[in-house]
Amino acid sequence: GNSVTQMEGPVTLSEEAFLTINCTYTATGYPSLFWYVQYPGEGLQLLLKATKADDKGSNKGFEATYRKETTSFHLEKGSVQVSDSAVYFCALLSSGGGADGLTFGKGTHLIIQP
Amino acid sequence: DSGVTQTPKHLITATGQRVTLRCSPRSGDLSVYWYQQSLDQGLQFLIQYYNGEERAKGNILERFSAQQFPDLHSELNLSSLELGDSALYFCASSVDGGETQYFGPGTRLLVL
Numbered sequence: 001g002n003s004v005t006q007m008e009g010p011v012t013l014s015e016e017a018f019l020t021i022n023c024t025y026t027a028t029g030y031p032s033l034f035w036y037v038q039y040p041g042e043g044l045q046l047l048l049k050a051t052k053a054d055d056k057g058s059n060k061g062f063e064a065t066y067r068k069e070t071t072s073f074h075l076e077k078g079s080v081q082v083s084d085s086a087v088y089f090c091a092l093l094s095s096g097g098g099a100d101g102l103t104f105g106k107g108t109h110l111i112i113q114p
Numbered sequence: 115d116s117g118v119t120q121t122p123k124h125l126i127t128a129t130g131q132r133v134t135l136r137c138s139p140r141s142g143d144l145s146v147y148w149y150q151q152s153l154d155q156g157l158q159f160l161i162q163y164y165n166g167e168e169r170a171k172g173n174i175l176e177r178f179s180a181q182q183f184p185d186l187h188s189e190l191n192l193s194s195l196e197l198g199d200s201a202l203y204f205c206a207s208s209v210d211g212g213e214t215q216y217f218g219p220g221t222r223l224l225v226l
Contacts, residue, residue: 032213043116043204044217051213089157093213100170101147101159102215 002027006090006105013080014113021075021108023064023090031092033057033066033073034102038087047075047088085112117141118218120205126224132193135221139186139207145169146188147208147215148180152201163188164210195225 006023013019025031032051036044048057053068062077073090090105117140127133139146148160150173159172163182174180177195182188192199202222206215 036217043118043219044206045116046214046216049214101149101162101172102157103159104157106156 002031002092002094002103004090004092004103004105006088006108008106009109010111011108012111012113015082016079017112019075019077019080019084019110021088021090021110023073023075023105025071025073025090025092027071027092027094027103029095030068031094033064034091034093035062035064035073035075036089036091036104038089038107040086044089080110080112082112082114085110116216116218118205118207118216120203120218120221122221123219124222124224126226127195128226129195129197131195131225132191133195133223135190135192135203135205135223137188137190137205137207137218139188139205140216143207143209143216144186145208145210145215146182146186147206148174148188148190149204149206149217150201151204151220152198155201157204160190192223197225199223200225 003026034049035047037047048059050057050066056065087107091102119138144165151157160174162170180190202220204220205218208215
């Protein structure tokens with residue numbers, strides 16, 4: 001079956017540091033890949049996505065590249081801010097024609113200190 | 115604001131009871147998904163409905179059921195509740211069962 005593995009936190013960084021959150025996946029076929037963010041007390045917000053190999057998703061300074069050869073979708077940001085503190089979830093959607101739910105990793109709690 | 119609404123925001127009930135969670139998808143979205151977020155299991159897909167019909171099932175218990183009505187809102191029914199059912203339940207919607215799912219704010223269920 002499908003699975004997503006991401007580094008578990010908490011990850012604590014200083015403001016303006018470089019961020020990488022690793023994500024690898026196992027899936028049959030060619031899944032779509034996503035990063036969602038959950039701020040305290042809120043629902044999940046889509047951060048970025050990539051639907052095929054070598055695609056790069058980007059939003060709000062965050063980037064992730066779909067690497068089929070390493071089955072990875074690592075999240076990066078060049079300079080984090082305190083407001084980026086949240087829980088980040090890597091997820092995949094299998095290529096089954098829209099009849100499926102997202103498979104999530106366990107989430108990475110990111111803490112940015114001023 | 116994703117445009118997906120869920121009610122109630124919080125729910126406290128006792129073991130053995132039954133509750134109903136409600137979700138209204140974004141305007142124009144035909145697919146509704148239900149997810150459970152708990153500390154031990156993480157985020158798990160429960161079930162998907164598309165235009166009133168069940169389309170995909172995930173790790174949904176037999177004590178749980180859902181439906182989608184003609185106006186496209188959906189309800190998740192949880193019965194014979196156990197302590198372990200305490201969790202955050204999210205609804206999400208998408209246009210046609212395609213890729214981008216938009217999540218509601220969730221319903222926090224506490225079973226005592």
